[in-house]
Amino acid sequence: MKKLGNHASLGMRTLAVHGGQRPDELSGAISTPITATSSFSYGDFDSGARRFSGEEPGYMYSRFANPTVTAFEQRMAVLEDAEAAVACASGMAAISATLFALLKSGDEIIHVGVLYGGTEGVIRNLLPRYGITPVFAADVQALKSAFTPRTKMVFVETPANPVMAIVDLAEIARLSREAGAISVVDNTFATPYLTRPLEKGIDIVLHSATKYISGHGDATGGVVVGNRQWIDPIRTLCLKQFGGCLSPFEAALLTRGLKTLPLRVEASSNSAQKIAEYLSGHPAVSTVFYPGLKTHPGYDVARQQMKLFGGIMAVDLKGGIPAARHFLDKLTLVTQAVSLGDTDSLACHPATTTHSAVSAKIRLESGITDGLVRISIGIEDTEDLIADFQQALEGV
Template sequence: MSDNPIFSFRTRAVHAGHGLDPSTGAHATPIYATSTFGYGSAERGERLFAGQEDGYFYSRLSNPTVRAFERKLADLEGLPEAVAFASGMGAVSAICLTLLQPGDEVIFVAPLYGGTTGFLHEVAAKFGVTVHEAADEDALDALVSPKTRLIWVETPTNPRLNIVDLARVARAAQGVGALSVVDNTFSTPALTRPAEHGIDLVMHSATKYLGGHGDAIGGVVAGREDLLTELRLVGLRHVGASLGPFEAYLFLRGMKTLPLRMAAHCEGALALAQAVRGHPALAATLYPGLSDHPGHEVATRQMSGFGGLVSLELGTRAAAMTFVDGLKLFTQAVSLGDVESLTCHPASTTHALLGDEALLRQGVTPGLVRLSVGIEDAADLIDDVLRALDQVPAQPETVSR
């Protein structure tokens, strides 16, 4: 049913990408734990290898369980094709190594996930690619040129949860014949479908909300058929960061409840942000669903919910550390998007490699804490956060909250 446009997102999350297993009638998609597939005859083998016939022959390139995950994600993003990878970073590296060549330029709207900027600066740059950092989407027009090949953004951004206007990014890329890439990990297709705003490629760390249960690492890219064929035949085949069928099974299972989980994450995060804002220990509460968030208006247009991440500014590193150590229901751990609530202090963990100057430029202040709000009862999460905030000294009178 994956191509049937009459079904709603919630129905497609359950059904898209798979049906009864053709060989056994199994209702749940089986885990095809096999590296290779017999092709029967030398003639068929030749056709499969030449791409003249569709079929499976080696799981580095394609596997039925993985294929079901790819089809479901493509359907939910409203795009014709998808290719899965062994991790989000596998997806990032495959996009760059497939689509970039020496002399090309990449522009990213800062901040991006540290691994992505690390790949651009430390790997892509080694191969003669020039990388530009834009402070926001308004800065793109001054940086684009005929050499621009990719414009890369995330929204909401990590960890300050800035909102990037995707239609604006798509226009900037189209103006110079570049491709726009959105890392949709934080929003998921349940809340934002970048292709509806003209974006060319949509990628995910499936490790986060797509899986949703913190038990598998994976990545995926969706887009036009020609681009995705290139990505499979170059970025997947030659680089080889292929998703395993066990992980694909977990992502398929997780995605069936994606709309329900995202609704619960959004509800909990909004309730939490509203309940804690104005607490004397806080200098700021950052959540795109709050009307005073600078990206609120664009988020209202672009997203059908404001996401499950809330960031809190506590003013100093000591206050931030006291706060996270005081939390009981939130596990101190990197990653996000799990059903369980997680928290981290980005400046000393996920973003530490950026160095002091870039940390400050990108707003990753020593007092900032990121909360990934799980699907527990919001009242329990709010109690936990308020109790931990009460252990932190109040902000100076001069700080406006």
């Protein structure tokens, strides 16, 4: 590992390039080599036995661990300032493994506010099949009265997909600790560049690395960071038992993406701020959900816990589904697609795509109306994006 002195004194751009990185021992290659192998020779009989019993360190089989994947995990741990990290095949693999590794039959999990549709699905529909009870709290205020002696975990997402709801992480950490519950944050939208939840006292942070961490829309992955106490059981479940390991090819792409994370997030956040201001003045738009707007209910908390306000926003168009269809179909520079956090700007209609599996009632309670369009701002020139939105809104 490179000697970087005290990590705490280094800026995030330096850490994104150098943190947790080491030149390849054999070749000296600076970029992490892709170790494309399923198994590793352990030499002799006794060494094999020692590795499998955990007495001797060393790689054995790529489902358990792989050097390219380890390199990505170490870099993520540095960026989130965590003791340990485990990489998984996708964001959903990371989320499912965290829930199933740390919860057992009889436990309760409180999920606060809006969550990504896939996460909602696992918490509301899958966990009850294994005797784990989901309890919904609309916000931090509601959370205070939702704890019971059976509460084991509190799960939040901030900013939350797709209406950019902001949850106060320091409060979540404090209340969870007082109640003896593990606090878990999906930090996909903020990235470690904008928010480091562990510094606020949160126990576990996870990401869909498919988004900003990859940043180029060319890899699928997930990662969970925190103390070993939590990461070790998640690693065993996710990799050894569920088999949801990250491929070394994806790990190399994610590691490369990390190097430019601060630059990309900064560019898209600055652009998003200007675009949100432009869209909020447009007559076809009823509301812009962006935490950098003073009208956003989460503005004050976001200012405290985020370095910038991020690159994602949602706009509610006055004309419902016909307006959303017209707007999305007329975009030329911005691509219609789910996912977010890419160099390319993307836009989608949550009610019929990302959140289509969520019931209409829950969708509306979460602010996912028929006219809502989610936009992920990429790193193109702001003026070009505004021109595209302007022409697409004509005639809405």
